[in-house]
Amino acid sequence: MSTVLLTMAFSAVGCGEMANPDEQNNPSTTPEEVTAQSAMSLATFQTLANVSDNTGRCVGGNTVSFCNGELDYAYLIGLITVDAYNWGRANGYYPVIDRYDTIQAICKCGCFEAETSILTQDERGAALWTKAKDIKSGMSLMSLNEGVSLSSPSMSIKPLKALTRGKEGPALHVFKLDNGHILKVTQHHGMLLSDGRVVAAHSVDVGAEFVALDGSLVKVTGLDFEFTQDEVFNFEVGASDKSGHFIAAEGVLVGDLAWQNQLAREVGSIAVRK
Known part of the structure:
Protein backbone atom coordinates (compact mmCIF):
# COMPACT_ATOMS: atom_id res chain seq x y z
CA MET A 1 0.00 0.00 0.00
CA CYS A 109 -10.71 10.51 16.33
CA GLY A 110 -12.11 8.37 19.15
CA CYS A 111 -13.35 7.20 22.74
CA PHE A 112 -14.41 4.17 24.81
CA GLU A 113 -12.09 2.85 27.52
CA ALA A 114 -10.39 -0.36 26.37
CA GLU A 115 -12.30 -2.73 28.70
CA THR A 116 -15.76 -1.33 27.88
CA SER A 117 -18.26 -4.05 26.91
CA ILE A 118 -19.81 -3.34 23.49
CA LEU A 119 -22.65 -5.43 22.03
CA THR A 120 -21.45 -7.16 18.86
CA GLN A 121 -22.37 -10.23 16.80
CA ASP A 122 -20.47 -13.51 17.05
CA GLU A 123 -19.63 -15.87 14.17
CA ARG A 124 -22.98 -17.68 14.53
CA GLY A 125 -24.98 -14.44 14.40
CA ALA A 126 -25.76 -14.29 18.13
CA ALA A 127 -25.39 -11.15 20.24
CA LEU A 128 -22.10 -11.05 22.16
CA TRP A 129 -20.65 -8.52 24.60
CA THR A 130 -17.09 -7.78 23.44
CA LYS A 131 -14.39 -5.59 25.00
CA ALA A 132 -13.74 -2.44 22.97
CA LYS A 133 -10.07 -3.34 22.52
CA ASP A 134 -11.03 -6.70 20.95
CA ILE A 135 -13.32 -5.30 18.26
CA LYS A 136 -11.73 -5.54 14.82
CA SER A 137 -12.49 -4.29 11.33
CA GLY A 138 -15.01 -6.54 9.58
CA MET A 139 -17.04 -7.22 12.71
CA SER A 140 -20.70 -6.17 13.13
CA LEU A 141 -22.26 -4.26 16.03
CA MET A 142 -25.76 -4.14 17.45
CA SER A 143 -27.28 -0.68 17.09
CA LEU A 144 -30.65 0.99 17.56
CA ASN A 145 -33.15 0.50 14.75
CA GLU A 146 -34.04 3.71 12.93
CA GLY A 147 -37.54 5.01 13.61
CA VAL A 148 -38.14 3.29 16.95
CA SER A 149 -38.95 5.08 20.20
CA LEU A 150 -37.00 4.95 23.46
CA SER A 151 -40.01 3.44 25.22
CA SER A 152 -39.95 0.46 22.81
CA PRO A 153 -36.41 0.20 21.43
CA SER A 154 -35.18 -2.61 19.22
CA MET A 155 -31.70 -3.44 17.98
CA SER A 156 -30.31 -4.80 14.73
CA ILE A 157 -26.96 -5.81 13.33
CA LYS A 158 -25.08 -3.14 11.38
CA PRO A 159 -21.66 -3.32 9.74
CA LEU A 160 -18.70 -1.59 11.38
CA LYS A 161 -18.00 1.37 9.09
CA ALA A 162 -15.09 2.91 10.99
CA LEU A 163 -12.88 2.07 13.99
CA THR A 164 -10.55 4.51 15.71
CA ARG A 165 -8.11 4.14 18.58
CA GLY A 166 -5.51 6.27 20.31
CA LYS A 167 -4.14 7.74 23.54
CA GLU A 168 -6.22 10.16 25.63
CA GLY A 169 -4.66 12.95 27.69
CA PRO A 170 -7.63 14.33 29.67
CA ALA A 171 -9.26 12.19 32.36
CA LEU A 172 -12.03 9.78 31.35
CA HIS A 173 -15.53 10.33 32.74
CA VAL A 174 -16.41 7.29 34.85
CA PHE A 175 -20.15 6.78 35.31
CA LYS A 176 -21.38 4.40 38.00
CA LEU A 177 -24.77 3.06 36.87
CA ASP A 178 -27.61 1.54 38.87
CA ASN A 179 -27.58 -1.49 36.53
CA GLY A 180 -24.36 -2.51 38.28
CA HIS A 181 -22.04 -1.45 35.45
CA ILE A 182 -19.30 1.16 35.17
CA LEU A 183 -19.13 3.12 31.90
CA LYS A 184 -15.88 4.96 31.08
CA VAL A 185 -15.78 7.39 28.15
CA THR A 186 -13.85 10.44 27.02
CA GLN A 187 -15.22 13.90 27.74
CA HIS A 188 -16.74 14.55 24.30
CA HIS A 189 -18.48 11.20 23.83
CA GLY A 190 -22.13 11.51 22.79
CA MET A 191 -24.41 10.23 25.57
CA LEU A 192 -28.09 9.46 24.95
CA LEU A 193 -30.34 10.69 27.77
CA SER A 194 -33.78 9.35 28.65
CA ASP A 195 -35.50 12.40 27.10
CA GLY A 196 -34.01 11.55 23.70
CA ARG A 197 -31.31 14.21 23.71
CA VAL A 198 -27.64 13.58 22.98
CA VAL A 199 -25.13 15.49 25.12
CA ALA A 200 -21.37 15.35 25.58
CA ALA A 201 -20.17 13.21 28.50
CA HIS A 202 -18.77 16.25 30.30
CA SER A 203 -22.34 17.61 30.54
CA VAL A 204 -23.69 14.55 32.39
CA ASP A 205 -23.93 14.60 36.18
CA VAL A 206 -25.11 12.29 38.94
CA GLY A 207 -28.86 11.72 38.72
CA ALA A 208 -28.96 11.76 34.91
CA GLU A 209 -30.74 8.85 33.24
CA PHE A 210 -29.58 6.71 30.32
CA VAL A 211 -31.67 4.12 28.45
CA ALA A 212 -31.26 0.34 28.65
CA LEU A 213 -31.73 -1.96 25.66
CA ASP A 214 -35.26 -2.82 26.83
CA GLY A 215 -36.29 0.83 27.25
CA SER A 216 -35.97 0.91 31.03
CA LEU A 217 -34.14 3.82 32.64
CA VAL A 218 -30.62 3.50 34.05
CA LYS A 219 -29.60 6.18 36.53
CA VAL A 220 -26.11 7.60 37.03
CA THR A 221 -25.43 7.06 40.74
CA GLY A 222 -21.82 8.16 40.80
CA LEU A 223 -19.30 10.14 38.75
CA ASP A 224 -15.51 9.96 38.93
CA PHE A 225 -12.55 10.88 36.73
CA GLU A 226 -9.75 8.55 35.75
CA PHE A 227 -6.59 8.96 33.70
CA THR A 228 -5.51 6.04 31.54
CA GLN A 229 -2.28 5.01 29.83
CA ASP A 230 -4.19 2.59 27.60
CA GLU A 231 -5.66 3.42 24.22
CA VAL A 232 -9.30 4.44 23.92
CA PHE A 233 -11.57 3.27 21.10
CA ASN A 234 -14.61 4.35 19.13
CA PHE A 235 -16.78 2.83 16.42
CA GLU A 236 -19.12 4.00 13.70
CA VAL A 237 -21.84 1.76 12.31
CA GLY A 238 -23.30 1.96 8.83
CA ALA A 239 -26.64 3.57 9.69
CA SER A 240 -28.83 5.55 7.27
CA ASP A 241 -30.34 7.86 9.91
CA LYS A 242 -29.00 9.64 12.99
CA SER A 243 -31.22 7.53 15.27
CA GLY A 244 -29.37 4.43 14.05
CA HIS A 245 -26.03 5.69 15.34
CA PHE A 246 -26.53 4.38 18.88
CA ILE A 247 -24.72 1.27 20.04
CA ALA A 248 -24.86 -0.64 23.33
CA ALA A 249 -22.11 -0.18 25.94
CA GLU A 250 -22.28 -1.54 29.49
CA GLY A 251 -26.02 -2.18 29.10
CA VAL A 252 -27.07 1.28 27.88
CA LEU A 253 -27.50 3.04 24.53
CA VAL A 254 -24.59 5.34 23.70
CA GLY A 255 -23.75 7.42 20.63
CA ASP A 256 -21.24 6.00 18.15
CA LEU A 257 -18.40 7.89 16.46
CA ALA A 258 -20.80 9.74 14.15
CA TRP A 259 -22.02 11.77 17.15
CA GLN A 260 -18.50 13.17 17.56
CA ASN A 261 -18.02 13.66 13.85
CA GLN A 262 -20.79 14.10 11.28
CA LEU A 263 -23.58 14.70 13.83
CA ALA A 264 -21.61 16.88 16.26
CA ARG A 265 -23.66 19.97 15.43
CA GLU A 266 -26.82 18.18 16.54
CA VAL A 267 -25.53 17.41 20.04
CA GLY A 268 -28.03 18.88 22.51
CA SER A 269 -31.04 18.26 20.29
CA ILE A 270 -33.60 15.46 20.38
CA ALA A 271 -32.21 12.48 18.47
CA VAL A 272 -34.74 9.78 19.34
CA ARG A 273 -38.40 10.27 20.27
CA LYS A 274 -39.60 9.05 23.65
Whole structure:
Protein backbone atom coordinates (compact mmCIF):
# COMPACT_ATOMS: atom_id res chain seq x y z
CA MET A 1 0.00 0.00 0.00
CA SER A 2 1.52 3.33 -1.05
CA THR A 3 1.82 6.18 1.42
CA VAL A 4 0.02 9.42 0.59
CA LEU A 5 2.50 12.31 0.70
CA LEU A 6 1.52 15.89 -0.12
CA THR A 7 4.38 18.39 -0.34
CA MET A 8 3.54 21.95 0.69
CA ALA A 9 5.16 25.12 -0.67
CA PHE A 10 7.84 26.69 1.54
CA SER A 11 5.71 29.79 2.01
CA ALA A 12 3.05 27.64 3.69
CA VAL A 13 5.41 26.72 6.52
CA GLY A 14 6.95 30.16 6.96
CA CYS A 15 10.30 29.56 5.21
CA GLY A 16 10.36 32.93 3.46
CA GLU A 17 9.88 31.97 -0.19
CA MET A 18 9.60 35.11 -2.34
CA ALA A 19 6.17 36.03 -3.62
CA ASN A 20 5.61 35.48 -7.32
CA PRO A 21 5.39 38.50 -9.68
CA ASP A 22 1.59 38.31 -9.90
CA GLU A 23 1.32 38.59 -6.12
CA GLN A 24 3.82 41.49 -6.04
CA ASN A 25 1.85 43.35 -8.70
CA ASN A 26 -1.48 42.75 -7.00
CA PRO A 27 -1.49 44.78 -3.78
CA SER A 28 -5.12 43.81 -3.14
CA THR A 29 -4.10 40.19 -2.39
CA THR A 30 -4.31 39.59 1.38
CA PRO A 31 -1.90 37.36 3.40
CA GLU A 32 -4.83 35.02 4.04
CA GLU A 33 -5.46 34.68 0.30
CA VAL A 34 -1.78 33.97 -0.41
CA THR A 35 -1.72 31.25 2.27
CA ALA A 36 -4.92 29.72 0.93
CA GLN A 37 -3.29 29.32 -2.48
CA SER A 38 -0.70 26.88 -1.10
CA ALA A 39 -2.65 25.27 1.75
CA MET A 40 -4.67 22.06 1.38
CA SER A 41 -8.18 22.85 0.18
CA LEU A 42 -11.37 21.52 1.72
CA ALA A 43 -11.98 19.32 -1.33
CA THR A 44 -8.54 17.69 -1.04
CA PHE A 45 -8.93 17.34 2.73
CA GLN A 46 -12.26 15.53 2.27
CA THR A 47 -10.89 13.33 -0.52
CA LEU A 48 -7.96 12.22 1.63
CA ALA A 49 -10.33 11.58 4.55
CA ASN A 50 -12.26 9.17 2.34
CA VAL A 51 -9.06 7.52 1.05
CA SER A 52 -7.71 7.06 4.59
CA ASP A 53 -11.01 5.58 5.82
CA ASN A 54 -11.05 3.00 3.05
CA THR A 55 -7.38 1.92 3.05
CA GLY A 56 -6.86 1.20 6.75
CA ARG A 57 -4.31 4.04 6.89
CA CYS A 58 -5.86 5.31 10.13
CA VAL A 59 -5.96 2.25 12.40
CA GLY A 60 -3.96 4.31 14.92
CA GLY A 61 -6.45 7.20 15.08
CA ASN A 62 -6.46 9.51 18.12
CA THR A 63 -8.86 11.26 20.46
CA VAL A 64 -10.66 14.60 20.13
CA SER A 65 -8.17 16.62 22.19
CA PHE A 66 -5.26 15.30 20.12
CA CYS A 67 -7.15 15.79 16.83
CA ASN A 68 -7.97 19.41 17.58
CA GLY A 69 -4.36 20.11 18.51
CA GLU A 70 -3.16 18.72 15.17
CA LEU A 71 -5.79 20.75 13.31
CA ASP A 72 -4.71 23.90 15.16
CA TYR A 73 -1.06 23.28 14.28
CA ALA A 74 -1.80 22.52 10.62
CA TYR A 75 -3.83 25.70 10.23
CA LEU A 76 -1.37 27.93 12.08
CA ILE A 77 1.56 26.90 9.87
CA GLY A 78 -0.50 27.12 6.69
CA LEU A 79 -0.89 23.45 5.77
CA ILE A 80 -4.71 23.62 5.49
CA THR A 81 -7.25 26.30 4.60
CA VAL A 82 -9.75 27.70 7.09
CA ASP A 83 -12.53 25.74 5.33
CA ALA A 84 -10.61 22.48 5.76
CA TYR A 85 -9.91 23.38 9.40
CA ASN A 86 -13.57 24.11 10.17
CA TRP A 87 -14.74 20.94 8.44
CA GLY A 88 -12.18 18.88 10.36
CA ARG A 89 -13.35 20.32 13.68
CA ALA A 90 -17.03 19.79 12.84
CA ASN A 91 -16.60 16.25 11.53
CA GLY A 92 -13.86 14.85 13.77
CA TYR A 93 -11.01 14.53 11.25
CA TYR A 94 -7.39 15.59 11.75
CA PRO A 95 -4.23 15.65 9.60
CA VAL A 96 -1.39 13.21 10.27
CA ILE A 97 1.70 15.43 10.05
CA ASP A 98 5.25 14.06 9.88
CA ARG A 99 8.42 15.66 11.24
CA TYR A 100 8.89 17.56 7.95
CA ASP A 101 5.46 19.20 8.31
CA THR A 102 4.03 17.08 5.51
CA ILE A 103 0.45 15.76 5.67
CA GLN A 104 0.46 11.99 5.21
CA ALA A 105 -3.23 11.23 5.76
CA ILE A 106 -6.51 12.61 7.14
CA CYS A 107 -7.85 10.47 10.00
CA LYS A 108 -10.69 10.26 12.55
CA CYS A 109 -10.71 10.51 16.33
CA GLY A 110 -12.11 8.37 19.15
CA CYS A 111 -13.35 7.20 22.74
CA PHE A 112 -14.41 4.17 24.81
CA GLU A 113 -12.09 2.85 27.52
CA ALA A 114 -10.39 -0.36 26.37
CA GLU A 115 -12.30 -2.73 28.70
CA THR A 116 -15.76 -1.33 27.88
CA SER A 117 -18.26 -4.05 26.91
CA ILE A 118 -19.81 -3.34 23.49
CA LEU A 119 -22.65 -5.43 22.03
CA THR A 120 -21.45 -7.16 18.86
CA GLN A 121 -22.37 -10.23 16.80
CA ASP A 122 -20.47 -13.51 17.05
CA GLU A 123 -19.63 -15.87 14.17
CA ARG A 124 -22.98 -17.68 14.53
CA GLY A 125 -24.98 -14.44 14.40
CA ALA A 126 -25.76 -14.29 18.13
CA ALA A 127 -25.39 -11.15 20.24
CA LEU A 128 -22.10 -11.05 22.16
CA TRP A 129 -20.65 -8.52 24.60
CA THR A 130 -17.09 -7.78 23.44
CA LYS A 131 -14.39 -5.59 25.00
CA ALA A 132 -13.74 -2.44 22.97
CA LYS A 133 -10.07 -3.34 22.52
CA ASP A 134 -11.03 -6.70 20.95
CA ILE A 135 -13.32 -5.30 18.26
CA LYS A 136 -11.73 -5.54 14.82
CA SER A 137 -12.49 -4.29 11.33
CA GLY A 138 -15.01 -6.54 9.58
CA MET A 139 -17.04 -7.22 12.71
CA SER A 140 -20.70 -6.17 13.13
CA LEU A 141 -22.26 -4.26 16.03
CA MET A 142 -25.76 -4.14 17.45
CA SER A 143 -27.28 -0.68 17.09
CA LEU A 144 -30.65 0.99 17.56
CA ASN A 145 -33.15 0.50 14.75
CA GLU A 146 -34.04 3.71 12.93
CA GLY A 147 -37.54 5.01 13.61
CA VAL A 148 -38.14 3.29 16.95
CA SER A 149 -38.95 5.08 20.20
CA LEU A 150 -37.00 4.95 23.46
CA SER A 151 -40.01 3.44 25.22
CA SER A 152 -39.95 0.46 22.81
CA PRO A 153 -36.41 0.20 21.43
CA SER A 154 -35.18 -2.61 19.22
CA MET A 155 -31.70 -3.44 17.98
CA SER A 156 -30.31 -4.80 14.73
CA ILE A 157 -26.96 -5.81 13.33
CA LYS A 158 -25.08 -3.14 11.38
CA PRO A 159 -21.66 -3.32 9.74
CA LEU A 160 -18.70 -1.59 11.38
CA LYS A 161 -18.00 1.37 9.09
CA ALA A 162 -15.09 2.91 10.99
CA LEU A 163 -12.88 2.07 13.99
CA THR A 164 -10.55 4.51 15.71
CA ARG A 165 -8.11 4.14 18.58
CA GLY A 166 -5.51 6.27 20.31
CA LYS A 167 -4.14 7.74 23.54
CA GLU A 168 -6.22 10.16 25.63
CA GLY A 169 -4.66 12.95 27.69
CA PRO A 170 -7.63 14.33 29.67
CA ALA A 171 -9.26 12.19 32.36
CA LEU A 172 -12.03 9.78 31.35
CA HIS A 173 -15.53 10.33 32.74
CA VAL A 174 -16.41 7.29 34.85
CA PHE A 175 -20.15 6.78 35.31
CA LYS A 176 -21.38 4.40 38.00
CA LEU A 177 -24.77 3.06 36.87
CA ASP A 178 -27.61 1.54 38.87
CA ASN A 179 -27.58 -1.49 36.53
CA GLY A 180 -24.36 -2.51 38.28
CA HIS A 181 -22.04 -1.45 35.45
CA ILE A 182 -19.30 1.16 35.17
CA LEU A 183 -19.13 3.12 31.90
CA LYS A 184 -15.88 4.96 31.08
CA VAL A 185 -15.78 7.39 28.15
CA THR A 186 -13.85 10.44 27.02
CA GLN A 187 -15.22 13.90 27.74
CA HIS A 188 -16.74 14.55 24.30
CA HIS A 189 -18.48 11.20 23.83
CA GLY A 190 -22.13 11.51 22.79
CA MET A 191 -24.41 10.23 25.57
CA LEU A 192 -28.09 9.46 24.95
CA LEU A 193 -30.34 10.69 27.77
CA SER A 194 -33.78 9.35 28.65
CA ASP A 195 -35.50 12.40 27.10
CA GLY A 196 -34.01 11.55 23.70
CA ARG A 197 -31.31 14.21 23.71
CA VAL A 198 -27.64 13.58 22.98
CA VAL A 199 -25.13 15.49 25.12
CA ALA A 200 -21.37 15.35 25.58
CA ALA A 201 -20.17 13.21 28.50
CA HIS A 202 -18.77 16.25 30.30
CA SER A 203 -22.34 17.61 30.54
CA VAL A 204 -23.69 14.55 32.39
CA ASP A 205 -23.93 14.60 36.18
CA VAL A 206 -25.11 12.29 38.94
CA GLY A 207 -28.86 11.72 38.72
CA ALA A 208 -28.96 11.76 34.91
CA GLU A 209 -30.74 8.85 33.24
CA PHE A 210 -29.58 6.71 30.32
CA VAL A 211 -31.67 4.12 28.45
CA ALA A 212 -31.26 0.34 28.65
CA LEU A 213 -31.73 -1.96 25.66
CA ASP A 214 -35.26 -2.82 26.83
CA GLY A 215 -36.29 0.83 27.25
CA SER A 216 -35.97 0.91 31.03
CA LEU A 217 -34.14 3.82 32.64
CA VAL A 218 -30.62 3.50 34.05
CA LYS A 219 -29.60 6.18 36.53
CA VAL A 220 -26.11 7.60 37.03
CA THR A 221 -25.43 7.06 40.74
CA GLY A 222 -21.82 8.16 40.80
CA LEU A 223 -19.30 10.14 38.75
CA ASP A 224 -15.51 9.96 38.93
CA PHE A 225 -12.55 10.88 36.73
CA GLU A 226 -9.75 8.55 35.75
CA PHE A 227 -6.59 8.96 33.70
CA THR A 228 -5.51 6.04 31.54
CA GLN A 229 -2.28 5.01 29.83
CA ASP A 230 -4.19 2.59 27.60
CA GLU A 231 -5.66 3.42 24.22
CA VAL A 232 -9.30 4.44 23.92
CA PHE A 233 -11.57 3.27 21.10
CA ASN A 234 -14.61 4.35 19.13
CA PHE A 235 -16.78 2.83 16.42
CA GLU A 236 -19.12 4.00 13.70
CA VAL A 237 -21.84 1.76 12.31
CA GLY A 238 -23.30 1.96 8.83
CA ALA A 239 -26.64 3.57 9.69
CA SER A 240 -28.83 5.55 7.27
CA ASP A 241 -30.34 7.86 9.91
CA LYS A 242 -29.00 9.64 12.99
CA SER A 243 -31.22 7.53 15.27
CA GLY A 244 -29.37 4.43 14.05
CA HIS A 245 -26.03 5.69 15.34
CA PHE A 246 -26.53 4.38 18.88
CA ILE A 247 -24.72 1.27 20.04
CA ALA A 248 -24.86 -0.64 23.33
CA ALA A 249 -22.11 -0.18 25.94
CA GLU A 250 -22.28 -1.54 29.49
CA GLY A 251 -26.02 -2.18 29.10
CA VAL A 252 -27.07 1.28 27.88
CA LEU A 253 -27.50 3.04 24.53
CA VAL A 254 -24.59 5.34 23.70
CA GLY A 255 -23.75 7.42 20.63
CA ASP A 256 -21.24 6.00 18.15
CA LEU A 257 -18.40 7.89 16.46
CA ALA A 258 -20.80 9.74 14.15
CA TRP A 259 -22.02 11.77 17.15
CA GLN A 260 -18.50 13.17 17.56
CA ASN A 261 -18.02 13.66 13.85
CA GLN A 262 -20.79 14.10 11.28
CA LEU A 263 -23.58 14.70 13.83
CA ALA A 264 -21.61 16.88 16.26
CA ARG A 265 -23.66 19.97 15.43
CA GLU A 266 -26.82 18.18 16.54
CA VAL A 267 -25.53 17.41 20.04
CA GLY A 268 -28.03 18.88 22.51
CA SER A 269 -31.04 18.26 20.29
CA ILE A 270 -33.60 15.46 20.38
CA ALA A 271 -32.21 12.48 18.47
CA VAL A 272 -34.74 9.78 19.34
CA ARG A 273 -38.40 10.27 20.27
CA LYS A 274 -39.60 9.05 23.65
